[in-house]
Amino acid sequence: MTTAQEFWETFYSERDQVWSGRPNPLLVREAERLTPGSALDIGCAEGGDAVWLAKRGWRVLGVDVSQVALDRALQHAFDAGVEISVERHDLKATFPEGEYDLVSAQFLHSPVEEDGERNSILKRASRAVAPGGYLIIGGHAGAPSWSEHQDYCFPTTKDVLDHLKLTDNWIVVTDEIVERPLVGPDGQEETRKDNVLTVKRLL
Template sequence: MTHDVTVPDQEFWDARYAESDRIWSGRPNAALVREAGDLTPGRALDLGCGEGADALWLAERGWEVTAVDISRVALDRAAGHAAATAVADRITWQHCDLGTAFPAGTFDLVTAQFLHSHSDMPREDILRKAAGAVAPGGVLLIVGHAGIPAWEPDSEVPLPTPDEVVGALGLPDGQWDLLRCEEHPSFRTGHDGKPDPRTDNTVKLRRRTA
C-alpha cells in the first residue's frame, strides 16, 4: 500500500491495518527481546505499538506499559489481543499522533521500534522527546531499518545510520551511557512471502542516575 502524502497519517494507517486481520507477525521485535530481556521491569513506553506484540511481551515480563499508536484500528486490535491474556491490566493503550503530542510521564524503558513514515513525521523531534521521557537509570531503545525493503525499491523514507540517530538526539554530555550503536543483519519474510534479508540498526542508551 503506497502512502499518498496528501492523506493524513491516521487515515493512512487505519486503512493499512484494516486491509487484513493481522499485518504483522504477532511476535515481539527480536531487537527488543535481545536488548530488554534482562532489564528489571518497571514502567515502559512503547512508541508506535501497532498490533501490540511488543507491549504484550513486556507486560508478560512484569512491565507496566503505556503503548501508543496513531491508528485506532491498530489499538483496538492490540487491546483485543491483550484481553485474551492475563496481563491486559498492565497495558494502557493510548491513541496519540506523536508528531503533535507526546505521552506524559517518565519511564524506565522507552522503546521505538521501526518508527518510520513516508510522511513528514518529525522523527528526530519525537526521539528527542523520547529521551526526555526516560527516568534516571532508565533505557532508551531505538531500532530502525538501515536498508530499503525489496518491495519498496523507490522508497524515500529517511533511514539514518546509528551514529546519525545518536547525534540527532542532542544528548547533554555526561548524562548518558551509550550501550549499543550498531548495524546488524535482519531476516524477515517480505510481502511476497520470500525471505527478505536486510540491515537494521540499534541504538541503546542508559540515562545516568547522577
C-alpha cells in the same frame, strides 16, 4: 495530503491482522536483561512488543496514531492474559505524560513522515526516560529490493545520536547493525540490515 492518522487507520483497517503478534527481536535482545518497571511503547501498532513486556512484568503504556491498531493491542493483551494501557497520539502533536524506566521506539518509519518529524519524536522520547532508565530505538538500515520505498532515507544510529544531542548524563549501551535473512513476497531471498541503539539515562 494524507495525514498520519488517515494513512495508518487505512493501513490497519484493510486487513484483520497486519503483524505476527510476536515481539521485535531487537527489543527482546535489549530488554530481556532489564529489570521490569514502567514502559512506554511508542508506535506500538497491534501490541506485540507491549504484550511481551507485560508478560515479563512491565507496566506498559502503548501509544499509536491508529485507534484500530490500539484496539487490536488491547485484544491481544486480553487474549494473552495480561494488562496494558493504551493512548492514541499523533506524536508530532502530542506525547504521553510522565517518565518511564523504558521507552521503546521500534521501526518508527512512516511513508507520510514530514521532514524532521521522527527526530523530534525521538527527542521527546528521550525526555520521557526516567533517571536510570533506557531508551531502545530499533530501525531499518535500508529497504528490501522489492519495496516501493527505495527513496526513503533510513537514518543511521549516528544520525539518531546527533539529533538526540544527549548530555553527559547518558551512556550508549548498544550501537550495532544487525543482519537477518529476509524472504520477499515472490520468494526472493535477501539479507536485511537493521540498526539498534540503546542508551541509558544516568541522572
